[in-house]
Amino acid sequence: MSPHDTIIGLSKDIGRTVLGQEAMIERLLIGLLANGNLLVEGLPGLAKTRAIKKLSTFLDAGLSRIQFTPDLLPSDITGSEIYYTAEGKGEFRFQSGPVFNNLVLADEINRAPAKVQAALLEAMEERQVTVAGTTHPLPLLFLVMATQNPIEQEGTYPLPEAQLDRFLMHVYVDYPAEASERDIMRLVRDEEQMDSSAVHTTAAEQQKVAQQTIFDARREIHAIHMADAVENYIVSLVQATRTPERYDKDLRKWIQIGASPRGTIGLDKCSRAYAWLKGHDYVRPDDVQAIAHDVLRHRILLSYDAQAEGITANVVIDKVVQLVAVA
Structure with missing residues (x-):
């Protein structure tokens, strides 16, 4: 079976247990294929945690869950030097x-406060952790999925722009459709009634996707053709967030700081992965547009005027996509 067929099968397996969140599952797989990290924002109970748990169930990969709290320490995330003694020596x-x-x-x-959030910076960007002057490499297959709740902001610590920029995508998760909600109710009822036997667990383990499949898929994604016109289109989208006065007076009023070069790189990686998932041999402008909001929304700093008018990053990106012509 080809890497593409295997990944599509992985998506369907997760989709059978995470109902009504097809877009989030797709973004999770794009993050994995593009070798990036995700910030997922949504109200409680929308299967954010369940999605990555199910990914680890069907993929031959380990999962760590860190519950961020105000009293968490950086060493609780990265680890620390421990003094051991044996036979009189330490x-x-x-x-x-x-x-x-x-x-x-x-x-x-x-x-958690900023010093704890910052403990993830080196891991997310350089795939390594430095403790007591020694650098420790992280696994080749590595993905951080951070979640945050858009409500209950009291007692929270907003992520600084430097850390936000290290996330490949900022994904919004919304309520499932009405029909899906009924299926969710039935699924949870069935899961509670089902006795997870040892035979069932063994069968699930045998169907796990090997990590090598992800690496093979990444090689195929890197080989996807991207025309110069599409590359120019990606650059133009990012440039429009930095020099909005060239396109529209409203954009100039709404955008305080535009996307960094990581936005350009992210659009390239994610549009390739998206095109590959859709079975395209080359990247199309609509592949870039499909992923633009998730890649750019956390990289644009809105002005006070935009906030006062109730303008969101999504509205700004809609305007950018509308105004920037495909070469």
Whole structure:
């Protein structure tokens, strides 16, 4: 079976247990294929945690869950040097933290202060952790999925722009459709009634997707053709957020700071992965448009005028996509 067929099968397996959130599952797989990290924002109970848990169930990968709280310490994430004694001799040994895993769920990341959030910076960007002057590499297959709740902002610590920029995508999760909600009710009822036997667990383990499949898929994604016109279109979209006065007076009023070069790189990676998932041999402008909001919404700093008028990042990106011509 080809890597593409295997990943599509993985998506369907997750979709059978995470109902009504097809877009989130697709973005989760794009993040994995594009070798990036995700910030997922949504109200409680929308299967954010369930999605990455199911991904680890069907993928041969370990999962760590870190519950961010105000009293969490950076060493609780990265690990620390522990002093061991044996036969009258002592030495410091590094005891790795939960970040040393393939999939890391940073649950409610904005509940911890900035120094704890910053403990993820090196891991997310450089795929390594430095403790006591020693650098420890992270697994080759590595993804951080951080979640945050858009309500209950009292007692939270908003993520600084430097850390937001390190997330490949900022994904919004909305309520499922009415028909899906009925299916969710039935699924949970069936799961509670089902006795998870050892035979069922063994069967699930045998169907796990190998990590090598992800690496093979990444090679195919890198080989997807992207025409110069599409590359220019990506650059023009990002440039429009930096020099909005060239396009529209409202954009100039709404945007305070535009997207960084990571936005350009993110659009390239994600549009390739999106095109590959859709079975395209080359990247089309509509592939870029389909992923633009998730890649750019956390990289644009809105002005006070935009906030006063109730203008969101999505509205700004809609305007950018509308105004920037496809070459």
